[in-house]
Amino acid sequence: MNKLVCNICPHHCNLAEGQIGLCKARSNVNGEITAINYGRITGIALDPIEKKPLKMFYPGSEILSVGSFGCNFKCSFCQNNDISMAGKNELDTQFVTPEELIQLALELRTKGNIGIAYTYNEPLVGYEYIRDCAILAKENGLKNVVVTNGCFCEEPMRELLPYIDALNIDLKGFTEEFYHNIGGSLETVKDFIRLAIKTSHIEITTLVIPGENDSEEEIRSLSKFIASVSKDIPLHLTRFFPRYKMLNRNATEVSSVYKLADIARESLNFVFEGNC
Numbered sequence: 523m524n525k526l527v528c529n530i531c532p533h534h535c536n537l538a539e540g541q542i543g544l545c546k547a548r549s550n551v552n553g554e555i556t557a558i559n560y561g562r563i564t565g566i567a568l569d570p571i572e573k574k575p576l577k578m579f580y581p582g583s584e585i586l587s588v589g590s591f592g593c594n595f596k597c598s599f600c601q602n603n604d605i606s607m608a609g610k611n612e613l614d615t616q617f618v619t620p621e622e623l624i625q626l627a628l629e630l631r632t633k634g635n636i637g638i639a640y641t642y643n644e645p646l647v648g649y650e651y652i653r654d655c656a657i658l659a660k661e662n663g664l665k666n667v668v669v670t671n672g673c674f675c676e677e678p679m680r681e682l683l684p685y686i687d688a689l690n691i692d693l694k695g696f697t698e699e700f701y702h703n704i705g706g707s708l709e710t711v712k713d714f715i716r717l718a719i720k721t722s723h724i725e726i727t728t729l730v731i732p733g734e735n736d737s738e739e740e741i742r743s744l745s746k747f748i749a750s751v752s753k754d755i756p757l758h759l760t761r762f763f764p765r766y767k768m769l770n771r772n773a774t775e776v777s778s779v780y781k782l783a784d785i786a787r788e789s790l791n792f793v794f795e796g797n798c
Contacts, residue, residue, distance in 0.1 A: 547592025562615035589642025598767035637665030656685035672714035695735035760796035
C-alpha cells in the first residue's frame, strides 16, 4: 500500500490510504494528502481584534473569527483543547464554503468588521481552506489574520503569507526541551517568525507557565531573539490559568508576569501583559 508524506509541518506524517495524521485534520484520501477539516467550522464569532491578541493592527476594530478542529501540537496546557485535540467525528461542525465565509464577512462590515481571523484551533493544519479563503478575502478588500503556533514548513508558508495581513504567533517557550515536550520545534518557529515578518504585521504571544517557561533567563533570551528580528514586534506575555491536563497547577502570579514584562522591555519596544 502506497504511503504519502504530509509536508505541511515538521512531523512529516507518513500516511497510508485513509490514515489520519497526528494533527487529526489531514489524511491520505484517494492517494492525495487532504485537509479533512476543510470548511468544517466549530466556532465563529465577531470579536474585537484585541482578543487575538493584536494590539497594534487596526486597534478598535472587529474581526470575524473562525475555527475548525485539529492541531499539530499536544500542549498539556491547551486553552482550546475541546476543538484542537478533537477529530472529525468527535464534535459538531458546520460546513462553510470560502464564498459563504467571505460573504458573511462583507455583510458584517456594517458592524466594524475588517476581515477574517483564522483562529481557535491551529488553523494552518487546514492550510488549503485558509489559502482559498485568504485569496478570496483579499480580492474583496478584507484583511486576513492568522493565529498560529508557527510550526510549519517553509514552502507552503511562502505561498500563503503574501495573502496574510497580520499574524499572532505563539512562541510557547525558548528551549528545544520545552518544544520537544509539546511536539514541536523551536527552530522551525523561529524560522517562521523570520519569514512572516517579511510580508505581514506580526505580534507574538508567550503563555507564562509557572515552573515551565517562566525563568528570567528564558524570557530574556526569548525577547532578545525577537529583537534580533525587529525590536518593534509586540510581545504579549500572558498569565496562565489551569486548563486541560494542567488543572493541578497554580495560575501565574500577576507580579511574575509584570516582572518578566519589564525584562522583555530591555530588548523590545512594545510588551503587553495579558490576563492580569
